[in-house]
Amino acid sequence: MAWRGNLSKGIKELRFLFCQTSPASSQTRDFVIKNYADLKTKNPKLPILIRECSGVEPQIWARYDMGVERCVRLDGLTAEQINAKLEEMAKAG
Template sequence: MSSRYAFTKTVKELRSFLTRAYPIMKKNNPHVPILIREGTGALPRVYARYDLGQEQTCSLEGLSDKQIEETVTSLVKPTSL
């Protein structure tokens, strides 16, 4: 039962982030595709796909709303991949 609670808490934090940040992300990046999927038993993750077929994945499990924002922001900031 505790694992179910942890999953529910993660979903709550992720939904809070998406409700707050998604409209801003789409307004600032209207041509960038943002896909959101929910599935039973799926762990919360964010994927970023870059030029030349590069991809980066980060787990969002157990993160707070603010930590999720920091993780997503770190994926979109320019770096030397």
């Protein structure tokens, strides 16, 4: 997972959106709880925002250069699949 240390090279901001209580967001909540510290340690200057809102679909937003943003829906994905989506977003930057 060497790509985790390079997140801040292409991504300017990373946002996780999910519901605090819904079963659809449970995998995303678990992913954030288990991986936030590692992501932040490897990318200390990268803003990683956690947005919790009742009833929202779980998703990741990445902001790149020139204000370009990309969203990936995470509904029903496992932690490994979320990790793969995050890796795709990192490589797209």
